[in-house]
Amino acid sequence: MSLRAYGLNCTLKSGDAPSSTQKLLDQVLCALATHDVRTGSDRVANFNVRPGVTADEGDGDEWPQLRTRIMDADILVLATPIWMGQPSSICKRVLERLDAVLGEIDDDGRYPTFGKVALAAVVGNEDGAHHCCAEIYQALADVGFTLPAASPPYWVGEAMGSTDYQDLARTPDKVAQTIRTSASNAAHLARLLKESPYPKP
Numbered sequence: 001m002s003l004r005a006y007g008l009n010c011t012l013k014s015g016d017a018p019s020s021t022q023k024l025l026d027q028v029l030c031a032l033a034t035h036d037v038r039t040g041s042d043r044v045a046n047f048n049v050r051p052g053v054t055a056d057e058g059d060g061d062e063w064p065q066l067r068t069r070i071m072d073a074d075i076l077v078l079a080t081p082i083w084m085g086q087p088s089s090i091c092k093r094v095l096e097r098l099d100a101v102l103g104e105i106d107d108d109g110r111y112p113t114f115g116k117v118a119l120a121a122v123v124g125n126e127d128g129a130h131h132c133c134a135e136i137y138q139a140l141a142d143v144g145f146t147l148p149a150a151s152p153p154y155w156v157g158e159a160m161g162s163t164d165y166q167d168l169a170r171t172p173d174k175v176a177q178t179i180r181t182s183a184s185n186a187a188h189l190a191r192l193l194k195e196s197p198y199p200k201p
Contacts, residue, residue, distance in 0.1 A: 006073035007041030010080040010091035014045040020165035025079035031183030053099040082124025111144030118145035122154040129154040148185035
């Protein structure tokens with residue numbers, strides 16, 4: 001059974017500037033591809049995602065096209081850098097926009113995101129990886145995504161150091177192992193949920 005994964009890079013950098021967040025996201029997507037998962041990604045900073053909590057804020061809002069890609073996927077990978085110990089403001093905006101899902105619960109209490117798996121990926125040169133993962137996973141669970149077992153992949157360099165993740169000559173063994181485990185568990189879970197959806201409450 002073929003699955004689809006969609007990644008959102010929540011770096012603050014627009015355009016195609018080098019991005020440690022993109023490197024980690026690409027590694028997660030490549031690991032998912034080994035489990036017969038088709039992948040794709042977008043950099044949110046390249047889109048006009050307006051503030052708000054509805055599915056479409058109008059006035060040139062480009063969130064609806066990103067939302068469609070999320071809803072068409074079986075697995076969402078949300079990748080963010082760490083800024084001041086927090087997920088990026090762009091990552092938080094994505095989570096805010098996903099709040100609209102709470103207004104789309106059907107009469108049986110089912111969310112449109114039920115059956116979809118979400119995976120976080122976090123990178124930075126300061127402490128906060130576990131805090132970022134906790135914020136992201138809490139929000140994604142609140143709007144109906146299912147989370148795979150094991151810690152999400154993350155890398156944290158020396159505090160205020162000059163080496164970024166994208167500068168590393170090789171991926172640290174523990175990071176590579178976590179990427180493989182998370183991807184395997186996410187693909188397995190997504191496949192199970194596709195074959196046997198959540199029942200009506």
